[in-house]
Amino acid sequence: MKKIFCLIAIAIICISCEDVVELETPTGETRLNIDAHFRVFTGENPIRTEGQVVLTETVNFFDEAIPAVSGALVTITERETGSTYFFQEVQAGSGIYQNSDLIFLNDFEATFELSVQVGDQQYTATAALMPSAPIIDVQQGDLEIFSEEDLEIIVTISDTPNRDDFYLFDFGFALYEPIDDEFFDGNNFEFSFLYTEDDEVDLQAGDVITVTNDGIDQQFFEYMELLLEQTQGGAIFSSPPATVRGNIVNADNPDNFPYGYFRISEAVSREFTILED
């Protein structure tokens, strides 16, 4: 529904003017940011997994470099069995922590606990594997809303009936679309996504895109909606921006909370080759 709002905002933008201005912004307290996203492609043979934990620190909005956080102790524990999986920093100073075998995440019944220890501060979060839905078709359309550069991709999914489902569609190039099944529960549902000029992806005929559907829960759905609203800039009509809090907590010191999210998605992906216009 937020999209509708954006469309209305375009009406205003049509006659308005945008320019880049120099501004000074304040710098808040330095906090830890934990980016922990995992995918399990259950339909593939063999089952494929991907994901990592990236640790960084917050900096002023206009700073060019974002400092990585090294030397942390990162683990995921399966609550029921108590099995703990350790993550290693791939390269000293990178802030990227990986585990070579993530197949343990392929368990819809399990609850996983993420633990990140930086110095004397411990940050924790829990997540479970959330179901996705099959992408049954990807087509190219000719809808143009923002400019002639717009490229329409029409995706059809098959929703599971009688269940509140939430999906995060990933169109590559850090372009996402969260969707919930409130109005199409149990149906085949077709929707459009536009690559626009502002996305700077410059797709040509013959290029291959990958559309991925991640199953997510309601909390992450709402988180993503808010996150995307903030990255797409505060349009005239948008609500006041606010701190986007994820699902990771600092139990010993709640005031020193981190940013970021820990989630595990069942994922389905499909490739599509861009056609001539």
Place this chain on the structure above:
Amino acid sequence: MVTAFLKVGVIHSQERYTISGSVTDEKTGETILGANLIVEGLNTGVITNEYGFYSLTLPAGTHKIALSYLGYQTILQEVNLSRNSKIDFAMAEEVNQLDEVVVAQNVEKNNIRTPQMSVNTLTSKSIKKIPTVLGEPDVIRSILLLPGVSNAGEGASGFNVRGGGADQNLILLDEAIVFNTSHLFGFFSVFNTDAIKDLKLYKGGIPARYGGRLSSVLDIYQREGNKKEFKMNGGIGVISSKLLLEGPIVKDRGSFLVAGRTSYAHLFLQAAGEENTASFYDLNTKLSYKLNDNNSLFLSGYFGRDNFEIGDSFVNTYGNSVANLRWNHLFSDKLFSNLSLIYSDYFYGLELDVRGFEWESHIINFNLKYDLKHYLSDKLTLDYGINNIYYRFRPGEIQPNSENSGINAEEFTNKYGNEFAAYLDIDQKISDRLSLRYGLRWSYFNRLGQDEFNVYEDDTPLLYNEAFQIYQGAEPIRVDSFDRGESLAEFNNFEPRLALSYLLNDDTSLKISYNRMTQYLHLLSNTNSPTPLDVWTPSGPYIEPQILDQYALGFYKDFANQEYSLEMEVFYKDIDNRIDYIDGADLIANEDIEQVILNGEARAYGLEVLLRKNRGRLNGWIAYTLSRSEQRTPGRTPNEPGINNGEWYKALFDRPHDVAVNASYEVNEKWSFNANFIYQTGIPTNLPIGQVEQLGLTIPIYGGRNESRLTDYHRLDISATLTPRKNRNRRWQSEWVFGFYNIYNRRNAASYSFEENRETGQNEAIRTSIFGIVPAISYNFKF
């Protein structure tokens, strides 16, 4: 209570008689409201009411009466009163002498003697003089030049009065409530200035006959139409045109008026192959008929639609429909009554092909009003009446727009409410210097039963998740169904009103006022300004009615033989139950709005100064407002942060400094010039306090709410009106209006957005500004 005062009125009756009647324009037969009738030597007088009626009781004998109204020649008449008399007055417009231009000021002077304060009046004539963007005169843009009135900037509809929300204005068009006042997303308002007689804006000291909104009343009266002869006028502008037809049905008894406006910019756009278009049209109609001396009927209607399309994929339509039947009846020469029956429907529709659905929503209300005005004596006037409004809210209905659509049809639960009010206002002249108006309004709101009503554990629809430090909606434990006759919640409120004026001398007065107001409807909007998509929701089990207390003190002075006048007011107001939304609340198509709302309070205070030059070739005003508007939304328990950690934060409509200058200069009969200058402190906004990267996205992070501001807003508009000399002595009259909006092309920030430039990878602050310099030309005619 009424009879008690009746007695007071009768006590000192020697031989007293009543004169009453109506005041009209000599040429058109239109009634004149707000005309000032003064009895010389007696220091008493009366002002014609909304229907041009007056009644005044005086001792027997000969009296000199002066009847005056802005822009009209004052009538001086001697009246020999030996019995109750009916005297109708017909006033003639002031004629400008060639070399001696006498221009009456166009904002009506605040009457120094009456207790009413914090009110501004504009006539349609003066609204038309004010330069506007794209040349179309506009009611809302005109009132923004008054002290204490601001808005969320260009391209934002609605207005804010004394730091109040845009949803807190009661906007009445011929007594009917208008919910959305914007055309083209706020660039124009829905009021056609050709069809309007005048308007009054009450910012404080609001009389008891008005209720249901907290901050202000904008009372707009449409013209009845010419009772003498058939007339036509129109205008051709850059993006829209208008035409008005009026004339007698039965000479001097009945008249009609039809006025229409339409934009046509979209036609050019379509012709040029542009698929994205925006357009609007509206139609005002009015029929009036005088049955006999004691009875008149008025039928008025408004119909307006906006249409906005992006190719075929997105179609958005919205607008108001209002129908209104009124009956004026004189019970006696001292008791005037008006009965209004009003139907109004605000419609909002959306067709979104990209998602395969249509969405439709309505706010429907039936409004019955019975208002009486009782002129007991020259010292005592009563206003009393009742008002009942039945609301039906249809928040939305979603339907698949084709057979292939994967959308399931769904109708959101309709909501129902009934608002009843009864009031009494007493206007009493205690002495030559002291006048009082005091009254009470009793309002009662009944939230009626609906088909699906969410019930939550502990009646708590919003939970605080302490671990994640976020608010989350609760799951309803069950959904109940209620009959329409049942009541979900009832609210009763007594709203006292008080106003007092004390005359220091003939040219100087002091006034104080207090008013309590209750508002049972809430606009769900967490953006700066109302949008057509905004949804109203009635008070009920989870949302309390908003209650305001306002105190105001004013000083008024005329000087230099009334050529100049000065008005100064201070006000303080305090609002309970002002809702705000949890961080990131999604209000669009949200059926469970109670899950994203927190209850809070608001306050505003300030100083307003208005200095006017009332006469001469050069006239105009300077308005300055110094004010503050804040909001606080604490957590419900000590563990909850609420919004902004429970601290006061600036309301979005906080504008500490607000300056408006309006000047007009008549060079000669042919040319006149007009200019506006506006300066306002920037709108509160949020700047990021840092950034993080997640999922490959650069995300700005924010601190407390509304801690920073946009840059200050200012602009200058000018316009010139050319009235060709050949106009004189011919039927076809015309004028050209040339104008520039924002003549020094200031890029006023409407918002900042913060994002990563995907091409360069740099983070940027992007300023959106709406209008640069906008030239306009329009041609108006009448015959």
